[in-house]
Amino acid sequence: MPPQAKIFFQRWVIDTLAVLVAANVVTDIDYDNVPSLLAASLLLGILNAVVKPILLLLSLPLLLLSLGLFTLVINGCLLYLVGAMMKSFQVNSFAAAFWGALVISLISMILNTALGVGATKVRVQKGGVAKRNDSSGDGHGNGNGPVIDV
Secondary structure (H helix, E strand, O other), X not given: OOHHHXXXXXXXXXXXXXXXXXXXXXOOEEEOOHHHHHHHHHXXXXXXXXXXXXXXXXXXXXXXXXXXXXXXXXXXXXXXXXXXXXXXXXXXXXXXXXXXXXXXXXXXXXXXXXXXXXXXXXXXXXXXXXXXXXOOOOOOOOOOOOOOOO
């Protein structure tokens, strides 16, 4: 399996688990069956990849004024849109979408960090020194550069 496909499926599973947790925690988010949950998480991922960057650009002044907290509103709008587009996945109010998006963001951030999925992969060696798993550390390929990138 190509590495890009593996990362895609890992993120899809993580997003599906996060949407499942949100549907069980937030009372006004519901799904009919597991295939509808899988489809909803896939649609949410597509909207996050395609529509979210456009919304972030258009709302840049609000993002700056709110110090980035307006991103939670955008995530809530996208989750509400998924609920509106699918009959088998219901989001009954914007408040439920907002809290569901917050839960999804937290769960996916925790799982992505714990499983090492994504751009940042840091491991701790003996002595508590953090190093990267890849060899792009300081440009010389020895991985001894600082671990700053996010």
